[in-house]
Amino acid sequence: MPAKGKHRRPKFLRLPRSIAVAGTGGAALALPLMGAVCAHAAAPAAAVPAVVQKVTTVSVSAGGAAEKAAPKTYVVKAGDTLAKIADRQHVSGGWKKLYADNRAVVGADPTVIRPGLKLTIGGQGATPSSASAATPTSVRPAVAAASATRTAAATAAKAADAGYTLPVEGATIGTGYKVPGSMWSSGYHTGVDFVVPTGTTVRSVAAGTVVSAGWGGAYGNQVVVQHADGRYSQYAHMSALTVSAGQAVTEGQQVGLSGATGNVTGPHLHFEIRTTPDYGSDLDPVAYLRAHGVVVA
Template sequence: MPAKGKHRRPKSQRFTRSIAVVGTGGAALALPLMGATGAHAATPTATVAKTATAAPAAAKKAAGTKVYAVKAGDSLSKIADEQNVSGGWKKLYADNRSAVGSDPSLIRPGLKLTIGKKAASGSATQSSAKTTPSSTKSTTSAASAPSTSSSSGYTLPVAGATVGTGYKVAGSMWSSGYHTGVDFVVPTGTTIKAIAAGTVVSAGWGGAYGNQVVIQHADGQYSQYAHMSALSVSAGQTVTAGQQIGLSGATGNVTGPHLHFEIRTTPNYGSDVDPVAYLRSHGVAVG
């Protein structure tokens, strides 16, 4: 008992420096606990509500994924550039291999591509694709065969590609005043094929055309394949329809990867004819 006549002042509960942790959907919020005097209950409540609302939004933003629908004229390289895909078209292909298939040039309008997948997800997709390469290859070949080759022994120079710049499109960037061939929109590294059996007339550097191959065919016409990143044939070599002659690229005077393809009446520049009409006359469908 305290001494008589003395009064001990009751200790107030000092909470102002204490810290409480309030759970907000996995986030921790540190709040001061106020005493009964001067406490404002509305302040911590409003802060908690705001934090709880922001948490899902932040998580959604962190995911950073979106779905892109392929349009006519698209290529993986073009999409990767436009969508600023880190890692370029190869990363985009790796993340969507199960949807695209074994050939990165075979993308069709309406195909849904996921952009911004995590690397682990992309690796898992690749692993899954590697476990069934035979079935994937068979399915792709069966689907593309009707549109890339014909019974006449002719085929498209690139499987499943769409035409970008067409034949005889006018423009000052071409020395002739017009486009002397057609551009097939494909990413670098796509297999380029001989459209028919023939003999390689030239294979090497072609100035503005970059790395190019010119082949003479049995009907006396010549096919030219330009801007290639690699060549698989040499001058004087005979080739068969559909045989790989190199890989697409962006060598020479170009703004991006594609295959420039021409049909000529001679092996030289300036003797061009409509390449799409030529292929169609031999039963080859051109998209």
């Protein structure tokens, strides 16, 4: 029996940390605390699937856009220019964009493209560097377009400054342009004949690309060169050729040696200017050379 007026300090049982005791009218209920803790921890985890789902949706959408912008390949044909191709293929940005995307294939001069060249339409010509990847998306297209414009303008200016020269030095003209006669299938002479002995060096009148070099029937050994303005020069009856199809040539570069091959009455150089690489598209070659500052005797 405890002493009167004193109370004994009640002894409490030490419960495990995972159990809580609650009184309910004299009865005791054991509640697991860890269950409550787990319930609270599960709440943030439930938000994870929503985030993942959002990322996946964006990724799929981006992939669909990439498929719509898939590039295609265009094979250059005789008489093509970048401007013509860009117009026919509806290239946004015109020939400058087309050149920027295909600079590695076309080369330094956008005005000279050869038949058989494969161009990418609607593609990206260069792989972005890490620096460009860090540039805001809204800024990159403007910077790229400005750079391509400056490059193309500089190249075009360089091409415009390119000079012209005579195909042979110190020669006089024998038969002139459009002289009538039954010996020619067209009824007239389609070029001019420079009277030179066999073995005289024949030069390209301007920079360009050789589109054909070989036997040309009545023309004998011939070379045809495409120039930056879209015109073609032809050199015929040569005794030897020193260039091949697809080769780039500069103004005054040797393309062969004069001769008397094909249908001729004596050694000379038959020279034509054409609107296409083929027979029947001739222009006045003397007027063409003079228009480019060349003095023709």
